[in-house]
Amino acid sequence: MYDINFLTPEYREKLKRNNLIRRCSLIMGVIFAVQLIVFSGLFIWNRGIENDIQREKQEIALKEGKIAQIQKEMSEIPDLTDKITMIEDLFKNENFRISEVIQSLEDSVPTNLWFNKMNYESGKIRISGVSYQNWELGLTSEENLYQFEKNLIESDLYKKIHHDFTRAGEQNTHKVNNFQFELELRD
Secondary structure, three states: OOOOOOOOHHHHHHHHHHHHHHHHHHHHHHHHHHHHHHHHHHHHHHHHHHHHHHHHHHHHHHHHHHHHHHHHHHHHOOOOHHHHHHHHHHOOHHHHHHHHHHHHHHHHOOOOEEEEEEEEEOOEEEEEEEEOOEOOOOEOHHHHHHHHHHHHHHOOOEEEEEEEEEEEEEEOOEEEEEEEEEEEEOO
């Protein structure tokens, strides 16, 4: 068999050109479609990143607000260093000794004996106050005062206990004894 071509050479040329144009159009269309897809994808990806950035900026703003709030609250918290220093001083030797003395005095004081003044200077304590009648133990104001002195002697914390004075008096129709002691601490 023989192939017979009834097409003229001009028509064949025209068909080749049309084929070439179709191929070029197809290639250009594919390139355009790929670019459209790529650029659309990049645009969507870029939008996603911008949204993420916006969310992160909002979170940063919220956290900065919280930080500012916490800093404000922290500035309102009082500085406790002075109180801590005071507590540390209490546990040092001399100040701990004072708290020990105060505890001893509290344990030694009978009912209806009151301190008016208490001074501490270099191992000596001066106490002044008033003793009233002790109804619980049935003691007069003077006996109540001597009970206090006896309790101090029994505490073994004091080297010397000295009466500066004891003065009988009356207050609100009750017999009282004003007193002043000087206590010297043991070393």
